[in-house]
Amino acid sequence: MPKNKVLIIDDEKLIVKATSLVIRLxxxxxxxxxxxxSGIALAKKVKPDLILLDIMMPGMDGWQVLKILKESxxxxxxxxxxxxxxxxxxxxxxxxxxxxxxxxxxPFEPDELIDAITxxxxxxxxxxxx
Amino acid sequence: MTAQAxxxxxxRIFEIGHILVSTLDFNEVMDLMMKKxxxxxxxxxxxxxxxxxxxxxxxxQVALGPAEKTLKQFRLKMGEGLAGYxxxxxxxxxxxxxxxxxxxxKNFDSxxxxxxxxxxxxxLVVRNVTIGVVEVINAERGRFYQEDLDALMLITPYAAIAxxxxxxxxxxxxxxxxxxxxxxRANQRLKExxxxxxxxxxxxxxxxxxxxxxxxxFLSVIISGGLGPVNESQKEILHDCIESxxxxxxxINSLLDIARIEAGIVDLDIQPVDVEKAVQGVFRLxxxxxxxxxxxxxxxxxxxxxxADPDKLxxxxxxxxGNALKYTPKGGKVRxxxxxLGAEWRFRVIDTGPGMSEEQxxxxxxxxxxxxxxxxxxxxxxxxxxxxxxxxxxxxKGRVVVHSxxxxxxxxxxxxxxxxxxxxxxxxxxxxx
Numbered sequence: 169m170p171k172n173k174v175l176i177i178d179d180e181k182l183i184v185k186a187t188s189l190v191i192r193l194x195x196x197x198x199x200x201x202x203x204x205x206s207g208i209a210l211a212k213k214v215k216p217d218l219i220l221l222d223i224m225m226p227g228m229d230g231w232q233v234l235k236i237l238k239e240s241x242x243x244x245x246x247x248x249x250x251x252x253x254x255x256x257x258x259x260x261x262x263x264x265x266x267x268x269x270x271x272x273x274x275p276f277e278p279d280e281l282i283d284a285i286t287x288x289x290x291x292x293x294x295x296x297x298x
Numbered sequence: 299m300t301a302q303a304x305x306x307x308x309x310r311i312f313e314i315g316h317i318l319v320s321t322l323d324f325n326e327v328m329d330l331m332m333k334k335x336x337x338x339x340x341x342x343x344x345x346x347x348x349x350x351x352x353x354x355x356x357x358x359q360v361a362l363g364p365a366e367k368t369l370k371q372f373r374l375k376m377g378e379g380l381a382g383y384x385x386x387x388x389x390x391x392x393x394x395x396x397x398x399x400x401x402x403x404k405n406f407d408s409x410x411x412x413x414x415x416x417x418x419x420x421x422l423v424v425r426n427v428t429i430g431v432v433e434v435i436n437a438e439r440g441r442f443y444q445e446d447l448d449a450l451m452l453i454t455p456y457a458a459i460a461x462x463x464x465x466x467x468x469x470x471x472x473x474x475x476x477x478x479x480x481x482x483r484a485n486q487r488l489k490e491x492x493x494x495x496x497x498x499x500x501x502x503x504x505x506x507x508x509x510x511x512x513x514x515x516f517l518s519v520i521i522s523g524g525l526g527p528v529n530e531s532q533k534e535i536l537h538d539c540i541e542s543x544x545x546x547x548x549x550i551n552s553l554l555d556i557a558r559i560e561a562g563i564v565d566l567d568i569q570p571v572d573v574e575k576a577v578q579g580v581f582r583l584x585x586x587x588x589x590x591x592x593x594x595x596x597x598x599x600x601x602x603x604x605x606a607d608p609d610k611l612x613x614x615x616x617x618x619x620g621n622a623l624k625y626t627p628k629g630g631k632v633r634x635x636x637x638x639l640g641a642e643w644r645f646r647v648i649d650t651g652p653g654m655s656e657e658q659x660x661x662x663x664x665x666x667x668x669x670x671x672x673x674x675x676x677x678x679x680x681x682x683x684x685x686x687x688x689x690x691x692x693x694x695k696g697r698v699v700v701h702s703x704x705x706x707x708x709x710x711x712x713x714x715x716x717x718x719x720x721x722x723x724x725x726x727x728x729x730x731x
Contacts, residue, residue, distance in 0.1 A: 180508050186515035193524040224504060253504050253511070258567065275511030275547060278518045 171197040172289050173214065177207030177233060178222035178251065183274065187220070187251075190278045191285065204228030208236055211243045218288055221268070223252040231266060238267040247288045251276075299445060307449055310338050314453050318460040324468070325359075331457060332360040335434055339446055343412065343435035347374065347381050348461065349428060356381055356431060363435070365410035372406075379403035380419050381431045388428055390420040390454075392447050394440045416441035420450050422458035429458055429465075496563045499554060506550050514543045552682040559689045566693060570603040571611055573636050573643060580615040581634060587623050588632065595623070597634040604643040604714050610690045611714075615645070617687040618710045622649035625708075642696075642713045649709075654702040662700060663688045687712075 174196045178184050181202065188198045199214060201207035204225055211219060219237070223230035230250065238244050250263040253274045263271040270284050299307075317330050328346055336344035343363030347356040354376055361369035377386045380401050384391055396402040396414040407414055414435050422430040432454060436442075519525060521536040528536065558564050577599050588595035604611070615634075622632045630650040637644055654662070663685050688698045691712045702708035 180512075182512040183508060183515075186512040186519070189519050189524075190515060193519060193522075253507055254500060275507060275514050278515060278522070 171195065172218065173197045173199060173216040174218045174220060174285065175199045175201065175207065175211055175214070175216035176220040176222075176251070177201045177204065177225075177230075178220070179203060179225040180222070183222075187276075187281070190281060194282045194285070196285070204230070204233040204236075207233060208240075208243075211237060211246060212240065215243065216246060218285060219246055219248045220251040220272075221248050223250060224254055234266050234268060249284055249288065304445070307338060308452070310334065311449055311452050315456055318456055324464045327460070327464075328360050329362075331453075332362050332432075335432065335450070335453075336362055338449070339418070339434045339442070341434045341436050341441075343414075343433075345369065345433045345435070346430060347385075347433070348422075348430040349385065356385055359430070363410070364412050368409055369406070374403070379406070380417060381433060384419040384421050385428045385431050388421045388423050388426075390418070390447055390451060392442045392444070393417040393419070394442060413437050415439040418442050418447055418450055420447070420454045422454055422461060424458045424462045429462055432457070492561065492563070495561050499557055499561065499563070503550070503554050507547060510543050510547055510550075514540060514547075517543065552686060555686045556682055556689075559686065559693070564690075564693055566607045566610065568605060568607055568694065571606050571608045573604050574599045574601050576604075576608065576611050577615060577634060577636050577645075580612060580619055583616070584619050584623060587620070591623065591626070591628050591630075593623060593626055593629070594631040596632075599634075599636040600638055602638055602643075603716075605717055606694050606696075606714050610694065614687045614690055614712065617683045618645075618647045618712070621683065622647045622651065622708070622710070625649065625651040627651070638716065639713075641716055643716060644711055644713050646709055646711045648707065650707040653704045653706045653708055654700075655704050659700055659702060663698075 174191050176184055176187055176191075176198065178187070178200075179202050184200045184202065188200060191198045199210060199216060201210045205228060207219075207221070210216075221230045221233060225233075228236075230252070234248055234250075237246070237248060247269040248267065249270045249272055250259070250266075250268045251272050251274065252259070259273070260271040269288055272281055272284050314331050314334050317327055317334070320327065322330070332344045332346050336342075344360070345358060345362065346360040348359045349355070350357050350373075353373075356374040356376070356378075358370045358372060374382045376382055380391065380393065380396070380399070380403070383401050393399050393402070394416050396417055397404075402414065402417075415438055416436040418434045420432045421428050422432060432450070434442075434450065517536055517540050521528060521533055521540070577597055581595075581597050585595060619632065619634055626632055626649045631648075632650075633646075633648045635644075635646045635648070691698050691714070694714060696712055696714040699711045699713070700708065701711075
């Protein structure tokens with residue numbers, strides 16, 4: 169059974185490693201990119217089912233990446249969860265306004281992150297039959 | 299000179315006094331004064347030379363007559379020429395045959411193509427210091443008499459004072475302008491420092507929390523058995539590790555809270571907040587803690603809305619209620635109340651803990667001061683919580699009040715405005731912290 173693919177875009181390699189571990193153990197397939205530009209390229213190439221997007225990244229920040237993703241017809245439908253170490257006032261609302269579906273702050277509880285992913289992708293890691 | 303003519307002359311001299319105290323611009327006043335003097339003494343040339351305070355040279359401020367522009371470029375040293383002589387000696391002079399006077403600067407005549415014969419030169423002196431010289435000049439010999447000089451000397455002391463005052467006020471204006479510029483620069487610098495501080499704080503948060511976050515996630519994965527079976531004693535150690543990481547994260551958050559508050563960069567999102575929901579949320583969160591210690595934990599809230607930042611209100615409530623639960627012994631009571639008193643909401647957390655003396659209460663809100671004399675050795679905390687809560691209440695135009703006595707428990711109250719206009723103007727006795 170094909171697994172749902174989650175793409176994480178975050179410049180902190182250790183965070184990517186830890187988060188990937190949690191997501192993989194929950195049964196999802198995980199892909200990663202360490203900056204906005206390669207994240208967008210990878211999203212266009214593999215069309216993941218969900219994107220976890222960090223905000224504070226050198227070069228292009230997460231808000232810029234989100235804008236480009238939402239303006240690109242081939243990937244604009246892919247749901248994005250903002251995944252940030254900086255807590256924003258009305259972070260969830262701000263994220264939704266910018267085109268994301270949810271907002272998770274780091275450090276995160278593994279269950280909290282998996283719950284957020286499950287809410288977006290449906291009941292579990294298995295991809296919907298095409 | 300007839301009495302009538304003399305009288306008229308004095309009247310015209312006094313008119314200069316009016317010009318000197320007028321609101322006209324300094325250059326205009328000086329021009330007008332010299333024109334009047336030239337006319338009063340029926341002369342061809344009149345000039346005003348002022349002492350440049352930096353070089354002590356005499357510089358033409360006004361030069362009415364031929365070659366005004368050329369003359370204005372000239373400077374005379376103290377003692378140089380008749381003007382320089384008068385400036386130095388501080389005594390007025392009448393010269394009725396300048397061509398034969400050694401002190402006269404003859405090159406001025408060739409420059410201006412004017413033959414000076416008669417001259418009146420009077421010093422402008424304020425407090426024994428020469429600030430300039432007035433000259434009235436004619437091309438005819440023998441034009442000036444002592445009565446002319448007397449008339450001129452009627453006005454020169456006032457002209458001198460007027461010039462000095464104008465210079466002071468100009469200097470003052472320059473100083474004010476310079477200071478204003480300095481202040482603006484300092485202000486700009488402060489803004490830059492402030493934004494650098496804010497930048498530093500947010501990058502520090504990131505740098506400190508990121509590795510701790512990764513450690514916490516790895517530990518959580520291991521303890522969940524995701525990477526293989528974990529036995530009970532391993533689990534216990536992993537659990538302690540996670541707790542330690544959480545403690546460090548809380549500490550970092552508190553330090554950053556304090557730093558943000560002190561740097562004045564707290565973002566507040568003030569809005570009407572449902573009091574019942576806010577208190578209930580915290581109550582549910584801390585219920586587990588209360589149950590563990592078998593504390594009689596209750597709440598009573600009047601429905602309504604308070605004007606506050608919802609996240610900060612939650613943080614304050616967690617701190618106050620959390621403290622009460624922390625310090626109240628097993629089987630004690632903690633009660634949370636919120637009610638509306640006039641223009642304010644009163645939130646109270648009442649416990650049956652050990653209570654505090656006046657002396658202890660005075661130290662309550664000082665950073666890092668934990669009450670060591672109460673049995674707090676085994677109670678975890680950073681000593682920052684209350685200091686942060688108090689500042690957060692005050693930033694939202696509220697205030698904190700504590701009532702306590704040793705052996706009689708404590709009541710921590712904070713008052714918040716019901717609407718943005720209401721200020722913290724109610725007072726109550728007790729430890730008004």
